[in-house]
Amino acid sequence: MTISISDHPNVALRDEIRAEALRLGFDACGFASASDAWPNGGWLREFVAEGFHGAMGWMEETLDRRAHPTAMWTDAKTAVVLGVNYGPAHDPLLALEDGSRAAISVYAQGDDYHEVIKKRLKALARWMHGRFGGEVKVFVDTAPLMEKPLAQRAGLGWQGKHTNLVSRQFGSWLFLGSVLTTLDLPADPPERDHCGTCRACLDICPTGAFPAPHRLDARRCISYLTIELSGPIPVEFRQALGNRIYGCDDCLAVCPWNKFASLSAEMAFHARETLKGPSLAELAGLDDPAFRALFSKSPVKRIGRDRFVRNVLYAIGNSGDAALMAAVEPRLTDPSPVVRGAAAWAAWRLAPKRLESLAVASAEVAPAILDEWRAALA
Template structure:
């Protein structure tokens, strides 16, 4: 029988060698409230179009539902704290903000490889079975992270750590070994509501509740098709994700900037010019964001986001970039270009473009964008 207490310490040391900043352990049944909370969230429709969240609910609700033999859950976290202040980038209206985690190589690839190394160490030394997960399986990472003592779910629903703030990427190892568990972390948010108050789209109907239908991260990454018109102005110049609720957390004062050795950041992906992004062809988009989380969203959704940012930019020079995209093959991009131009051009100029492009348009949603844009122009 292995000395599990000694093995735990050796496991933590091995994880730190791989670049993980925090390692905590929970019993597999340590988060019984996760399942009921998930059901309530789904029943409210707060998962929006993420239907995969509603699939395999029984397997997602608890680790044993996914793997009956699991006895311990090892939660690991890697800090990705940015060197800049994401909130300051909002003032650079002609540049597009990419969420801090997505400026790096895809964390799924980075963390999964490191998790396999740690899990392999455990399997060899404990004679136990292991499974690794990085945000790609029905695992409730955040409730398990709190149960393991790694941090607590803040009022914005994201894990916050007293040692690392809110800039944490999570990885999970399930094992049949029964390792000594850590104490769960309690909530340290107190009366603070900064993360709720800062949300541009009011995506939090109540503390600890996130409605993805209004979340900029969801709208710019997961949501397909046109972004609801009422929410477009609040998106500002965010072209992939949103860091506002993370950036204002006072616990970030304990977080350090992520080490380059762990997460390889591209400085040209911090806030690239919107004009540069709008001109990307599909091949150029794939090359520019190769190995990045941005690539998985695809050019169509990304350029849609860029056009929303152009419409919010107040930069008349960007109108030409939007005008060029009126001829794009993707209807979502054409419709977003119409909206962007309606925010930048005078009514007469917009009407002239409509007379040129509207008679040739066949997509109903793009036609509706033109009609609404022209009606709003006449109203003003």
């Protein structure tokens, strides 16, 4: 005889955990089996086999651990999946209209969500262990756990055609975290796909990073290019960056389900005034201490000053504002080769004749940077 969810002996326990999660500040809480069959592991292997992960070698290195939740922890029975709304106050696409100012992904305009969510996850896990026993482990993004498929199983939303989680209540704006436990808790009904025939997220992508619905080629994704890639961004994608200097919100922001989203209640995720369309000219002049100070507590700090200024210079090159050459020229002699290369490209885009005169007096010797100059002046 099949036992219904309502007959499960731990229904009351599950409901008490959900109430505590909401009390701690989570906006969504769902439960999924951690031990059921897991077809997503096969999808991930295909993703890596096709090279879609690009330079993210850690995805290949941790492939076996990502293949199934119990590969992370064999004793896990239940995944408690938590979501925190980080809905912005304004349409992120508006930031793309002023080419002299920077567009920073919504999730990175406030405090680092890893730190905010991890504290709450630990608090919930401690409470669970003290209240009900059982062993617990917490995970938030950086661990090799496929949280978006888990979130769909737990009823928080579904993976849209852009591969991100979409919620009927919060649109595309949910940070995720999980608590795995040895407690046997009843699962919530999984969420079904509500995308229908819509393909807005696929069509808006500036670099064509979606070869098909539900498939992402990270090598073409602006978030990957501006955050994960450490060297020069391939020339074929630079103009498509526009003024996006950290991440890209286009496929998230265009989702029709965002009409049901609301402003995040978490003040730590509200955009800092200094990160609401900051000046590209000012950002290009950041040295390492100034970069660290500006992005204290922000996820942006993890890419480091050189990679960040590289992105800023590409954006300046796309601005069409020749006055920004004043911010570019000092970077042509920057200590960082990747910055110097980006500066050469930006100078070529804004003032090719000026770049030609600078090349005559240049003492540049790095082969990769000389290649940038030669390509620009060819």
